[in-house]
Amino acid sequence: MSIELNPGIPEGPLSQKWDNYKANMKLVNPANKRKYSVIVVGTGLAGASAAASLAELGYEVKSFCTHDSARRAHSIAAQGGINAAKSYPNDGDSVWRLFYDTIKGGDYRAREANVYRLAQNSTSIIDQCVSQGVPFAREYSGELANRSFGGAQVSRTFYARGQTGQQLLLGAYSQLMKEVDKGKVTLFPYREMLDVVMVDGKARGIITRNVTTGEIERHAADAVVLATGGYGRVYFLSTNAMNSNVTAIWRAHRRGALFGNPCYVQIHPTCIPVSGNYQAKLTLMSESLRNDGRVWVPKKKEDCKKDPSSIPDEDRDYYLERKYPSFGNLAPRDISSRAAKEVCDEGRGVGESGLAVYLDFRDAIKRDGEAAIRERYGNLFDMYHEITNENPYRSPMRIYPAVHYTMGGLWVDYSLQTTLPGLFAAGEANFSDHGANRLGASALMQGLSDGYFILPYTVTNYLGTHAQDLLKKVDVNHAAFESAEKEVRAEIDRMLENGKKGKRTVTEIYRDLGKVVWDKIGMARSEQGLKEALAEIEKLQKDFDTDLLLTGDSKLNKNLEMAGRLRDLLELGALMARDALERKESCGGHFRVESQTPDGEAQRDDENFAHVAAWEYKGKGQVPVRHQEKLVYENVKLSVRSYK
Amino acid sequence: MMSASQSKTINIRLRVWRQESREAQGFFEEHELKGVLVDMSFLEMLDVLNEQIIKSGKRPLEFESDCREGICGTCSLVVQGQAHGPVRGATTCQLYMRTFTDGETITIEPWRAKAFPVIRDLVTDRRAFDRIQMAGGYTGAKTGPHADANAILIPKDLADRAMDAAACIGCGACVAACPNASASLFTSAKVTQLALLPQGQADRKRRVIRMVDQMDKEGFGSCSNLQECEAACPKKISIQNIAIMKQEYLKAALAADFRAGMGSADGGA
Incomplete structure (x- = not known):
């Protein structure tokens, strides 16, 4: 039975909804706050900011991460910047415009009220980060500098060289460490979350594995926040870190939390192309490069193998500038990626594999000088040089789209609560505010908005509302913990036992999964391809269950961790195929070849698909159930998303 | 090509x-x-x-x-x-x-x-770095409303120097390269970043004293200016930061108001 989901959006005009929420929320008095404990899993931007902020309020916070240190979370790798509607450049920006750009950028598949709140919070985030000592880029005047990102015609992106994510994360991390020092946060590093524990219908704890000792542990609390990132690693090759994975949110999904829009994946247009079949990780070249770099391929196929500097301007096709004159090289990511795929499919791709396009700085260097370009992008150019052994100051970069971010995730209501009471999801882990396509420099904004400025209110409201129940403390000896731990142990034991008999390594099966998902649930999706994907993933699941080769013990064993994650990614891959199959329209990053305009742009079907798809897990090998949340647009008119 | x-x-x-x-x-x-x-x-x-x-x-x-x-x-x-x-x-x-x-x-x-x-095998436990951070590697700002981000102007060269120090990735190569296994480069990068910025002034003395003390407690050695750390640092963090840290430490340790404050429950200053 499919149900209609209620997002719990507060009453009132769009600009007052969040104020109304805060005006009507339940509070917890300061002396009572220390009686509540909150588990926060993940220490990226959303997790670290949530844990620090909740601790500052007075709650007892337990913070979990898989690394040795909270500072290693993958937010650290975000390069380009963070959006905020500060309008310092006086170029026409406003909360409304950031809201509008984000809704439009997401191809009208995000919730208005959430996105508006995000835009409202954006300005406070910059103030917050500056107060932490985040060294944002500045002008000679001493004021903060801004640059542009895709999908916007204003300069609202704040940055710290090409290491914005690092600096924002270290800011949140330092605030977290301050609370650890005060004794308000207890750190649990080296822990992987393997289950959520539900007691009397409420999330009351988690089961973790200490990855260095193999110990399985139980942790109780009064609310649980999952800020464990996205699931781009289902593609095997992506810009995500080696340890990024879906396991925490997938285990919550298995316990009953609905999974929203799993097929919404962001494929970033500017990554260093794949070379060889040994790679485990792809590297992003920041979108900010498109402020100065021009994207092109040769007009003629026969020029593709030539030295690019020998190709005269009239033989170059600056296809983004040609197709999208008003946004040019800063067309949004989904559109730029698809355009790159198109020209490569036409046989005009460059590089050895023919799966690359040029990102050329020749004109910018001529205009502004090499020093200016070095100042802006030096670390990115160095990174490119190291990886490819080519000097991008001399010859254009070769780039190609790669998986970068997932817009889907656990379905949450306006308070960021999943369908499991007391279980919240923040940052990339939730299905979020980005609809079917995220704009550049908006992930950092959303993670920090969730953690600093939303969860401290909504978790408080939850604790205040359920005070009577929650003040009855749950003990880790409760039967629910007992059985959850038993299941976790059994699964690990089974993998280790089966692993003695099989022939296929985790990496081999994982690579195969990645290829299926990339080929069939990637930049172009068709009914036939998606059906094939389902069948092929089922076969890989069988391989995993019967033919896995796993060596080593239950102590520190990266391969065992990977096996557990792969198990979940296989199930997720199947769900993505189903979701993509059911969404018989194109929107944002989800491009169904059956649904396109005559000029090859995504063709939405608002009548039938202006909704969030939220999937219910029905057991291993069972067909999941698709639920819906209708998206209501009261402030923005649904229109064709054009960047021409 | x-x-x-x-x-x-x-x-x-x-x-x-x-x-x-x-x-x-x-x-x-x-x-x-x-x-x-x-x-x-x-x-x-x-x-x-x-x-x-x-x-x-x-x-x-x-x-x-x-x-x-x-x-x-x-x-x-x-x-x-x-x-x-x-x-x-x-x-x-x-x-x-x-x-x-x-x-x-x-x-x-x-x-x-x-x-x-x-x-x-090749995996080491580097949590000692976290404990050094805990001792003072922050400004003390809480989540909440703050002055507008442009309220305090920060000269570009100062912001750039703070960023140079803030680029540390906490990998520990400085320690691994140092014959004394000193964590001075790591610790000094954070001390310098926050000492340079106006936001780091309020707890500047407390920070350097506590971080340096924690570094010693963890069993890292002293700095004897061998410069191996800078050579090994993947982010080319300069050993000038160590000189700044030593200066900061001295100034803080000699400051009478701060010494008096160290006796109080919250560490003072």
Whole structure:
């Protein structure tokens, strides 16, 4: 039975909804706050900011991460910047415009009220980060500098060289460490979350594995926040870190939390192309490069193998500038990626594999000088040089789209609560505010908005509302913990036992999964391809269950961790195929070849698909159930998303 | 245009450190790898090695990595006797096999420092760095409304210098490279960043005293200006930061108001 989901959006005009929420929320008095404990899993931007902020309020916070240190979370790798509607450049920006750009950028598949709140919070985030000592880029005047990102015609992106994510994360991390020092946060590093524990219908704890000792542990609390990132690693090759994975949110999904829009994946247009079949990780070249770099391929196929500097301007096709004159090289990511795929499919791709396009700085260097370009992008150019052994100051970069971010995730209501009471999801882990396509420099904004400025209110409201129940403390000896731990142990034991008999390594099966998902649930999706994907993933699941080769013990064993994650990614891959199959329209990053305009742009079907798809897990090998949340647009008119 | 090395391969011999647990005796294990593509990264080469080890039924080699683009600070190998290997200004994950020659024997060890005990094989426990951060590596700002971000102007060169120090990725190569296993470069980078910025002034003295004291407590050695840390640092953090830290420490330790404050419950100043 499919149900209609209620997002719990507060009453009132769009600009007052969040104020109304805060005006009507339940509070917890300061002396009572220390009686509540909150588990926060993940220490990226959303997790670290949530844990620090909740601790500052007075709650007892337990913070979990898989690394040795909270500072290693993958937010650290975000390069380009963070959006905020500060309008310092006086170029026409406003909360409304950031809201509008984000809704439009997401191809009208995000919730208005959430996105508006995000835009409202954006300005406070910059103030917050500056107060932490985040060294944002500045002008000679001493004021903060801004640059542009895709999908916007204003300069609202704040940055710290090409290491914005690092600096924002270290800011949140330092605030977290301050609370650890005060004794308000207890750190649990080296822990992987393997289950959520539900007691009397409420999330009351988690089961973790200490990855260095193999110990399985139980942790109780009064609310649980999952800020464990996205699931781009289902593609095997992506810009995500080696340890990024879906396991925490997938285990919550298995316990009953609905999974929203799993097929919404962001494929970033500017990554260093794949070379060889040994790679485990792809590297992003920041979108900010498109402020100065021009994207092109040769007009003629026969020029593709030539030295690019020998190709005269009239033989170059600056296809983004040609197709999208008003946004040019800063067309949004989904559109730029698809355009790159198109020209490569036409046989005009460059590089050895023919799966690359040029990102050329020749004109910018001529205009502004090499020093200016070095100042802006030096670390990115160095990174490119190291990886490819080519000097991008001399010859254009070769780039190609790669998986970068997932817009889907656990379905949450306006308070960021999943369908499991007391279980919240923040940052990339939730299905979020980005609809079917995220704009550049908006992930950092959303993670920090969730953690600093939303969860401290909504978790408080939850604790205040359920005070009577929650003040009855749950003990880790409760039967629910007992059985959850038993299941976790059994699964690990089974993998280790089966692993003695099989022939296929985790990496081999994982690579195969990645290829299926990339080929069939990637930049172009068709009914036939998606059906094939389902069948092929089922076969890989069988391989995993019967033919896995796993060596080593239950102590520190990266391969065992990977096996557990792969198990979940296989199930997720199947769900993505189903979701993509059911969404018989194109929107944002989800491009169904059956649904396109005559000029090859995504063709939405608002009548039938202006909704969030939220999937219910029905057991291993069972067909999941698709639920819906209708998206209501009261402030923005649904229109064709054009960047021409 | 196309890198000439595209499909060039080399054969190598590896001597890798194996150690079952913190307490166990470690040893070097030898492996041969044939047909290694020179455009592979060093860690991809180790991935290939691990597939080979797993296929032979043995326990894979444990080493850490995460972002594989030089920013998370997770990877941490001593390659050919050098922290992060022979290439300057790069992490282990940014090391490419084109750095090595055909037939070369490559020795791979973990960070070696008392404060970074080995957990298994090439994985060490670097949580001591977190404890140094906890002691004062923050401004004390809480979540909530703050003055507008442009309310305090920060000269560009100051912001740039703060950013130079803030670029530290906390990998620990400075410690691994230092004959004294000193964490001075790491600690001083944070001290300097916050000492330069107006936002770091309120607890400036408390910060440097507590962070330096914690560094000593963790068992890191002292700095004797050997400059190995700067040479090994993948982010080229300057040892000038250490000079600034020493200055900051002296100033704080000599400040009468601060000494008086140290006696109070919250650490004062």
